[in-house]
Amino acid sequence: MLNRLKDNVMIDIRRANVKDAKSISYLGAKTFDQSYGQFFDKRNTITEYLNIAFSLDKIEKSLANPDNLYWLVEDFESSKPIGYGKLKLNSPSEFIKDQNVCKLQRIYLLQGYEGQGIGSKLHQQMIEAAIDLSYTYLWLSNLKKKEQAVSFYKNKGYQVAGEHNFTIGNETFQFWAMKIKL
Numbered sequence: 001m002l003n004r005l006k007d008n009v010m011i012d013i014r015r016a017n018v019k020d021a022k023s024i025s026y027l028g029a030k031t032f033d034q035s036y037g038q039f040f041d042k043r044n045t046i047t048e049y050l051n052i053a054f055s056l057d058k059i060e061k062s063l064a065n066p067d068n069l070y071w072l073v074e075d076f077e078s079s080k081p082i083g084y085g086k087l088k089l090n091s092p093s094e095f096i097k098d099q100n101v102c103k104l105q106r107i108y109l110l111q112g113y114e115g116q117g118i119g120s121k122l123h124q125q126m127i128e129a130a131i132d133l134s135y136t137y138l139w140l141s142n143l144k145k146k147e148q149a150v151s152f153y154k155n156k157g158y159q160v161a162g163e164h165n166f167t168i169g170n171e172t173f174q175f176w177a178m179k180i181k182l
Contacts, residue, residue, distance in 0.1 A: 010075075010076035010077060011073055011074065011075060011076055011082070011118055011121070012073070012074045012076050013071055013072070013073050013074075013121060013122055013125055014071065014072055014074075015069065015070065015071055015072075016063065016070035016071055016072040016084065017063060017070075018060055018063045018064055020063070020070070020072050020081075021056055021059045021060040021063055022056065023072060023081040023084075024059050024063070024070060024072065024081075024084050025054050025055065025056045025059040026081070027081055027082075027083065027084050027108065027110070028053070028054035028059065028084070028106075028108070029050040029051075029053075029054040030110065031083065031108035031109065031110060032050060032053070032054065032108065033046060033050060034111050035108060035146070036143065039143070039145060039173065040168075040171055041171060042169070042171070045168060045169035045170070045171055046168070048169060049168045049169065062086075066089075067088060067089045067090050067091075068086060068087070068088055068089070069086070069087040069089065069126075069129060070084060070085065070086050070087075071084060071085040071086075071122060071125060071126065072084050073085075073109065073118060073122055082109060082110050082113050082118070083107075083108055083109035083110060083113060083118060083119075083122065084106065084107075084108060085104075085106055085107045085108075085122045085123070085125075085126050086105040086106040087102055087103070087104060087105065087126050087129060087130060088102060088103040088105045089102045089133065089135075090102065091103035091105075091139075093137075093139045093161070093177060093179070094162070095139065095161035095162040095177045095179060096137050096139055096161060096179055098136050098137050100134070100135055100136045100137070101135060101136070101137045101138070101139060102130050102133070102135045102137075102138055102139075103138070103139055103140060104123075104126060104139070104140040105140070107119055107122055107123060107126070119152065120156075123156060126138075127182065130182055131182050135182055136181065136182055137179055137180070137181055137182060138179065138182055139161065139177060139178065139180075140153065140158070140177075140178050140179075141164070141166065141175040141176070141177055141178075142175060142176050142178055143173055143174070143175055144163070144174045144175060145173075145174075150176060150178075153178050154178075156180065157180050158178040158179060158180045159178065159179060159180070160176050160177070160178055161177045161178060161179040162176075162177040163175065163176055163177065164177060
């Protein structure tokens with residue numbers, strides 16, 4: 001879906017498929033590092049994680065899984081991929097009593113594309129897909145230290161539902177579980 005943003009910037013947001021695996025593998029590793037790299041004590045810990053979590057093989061398998069829906073965001077003028085989103089269907093949470101739940105697993109943009117409304121447009125398309133599929137709740141995990149991201153989701157109507165830890169290598173991070181009723 002073509003979107004005009006601030007300063008006449010044009011982006012295209014579309015559902016991704018297995019043919020987009022290279023772009024999503026690259027974006028996944030790059031944007032995760034840009035978003036979380038500064039929170040790791042040891043560089044090799046995040047490097048190892050990126051190599052595994054965003055390997056081309058892993059992304060291809062994830063894209064082929066019918067419980068995973070991906071979107072790709074491209075700069076319309078250059079056709080360059082600049083971000084992506086992932087919705088994991090059938091993903092109950094210990095923090096939500098309802099079982100008809102999906103998880104907003106990723107919304108990431110390359111540095112320099114934030115603050116232009118792209119994340120909001122992508123988020124809206126993901127919400128609409130969850131509603132169209134008759135889910136009643138959407139939840140996500142957000143690093144507590146990423147206050148700007150926590151604010152973004154609170155402004156979209158999400159509420160903190162609980163907290164949990166996530167360990168990568170030997171480093172542990174504290175996350176908020178956030179939910180929204182659809």
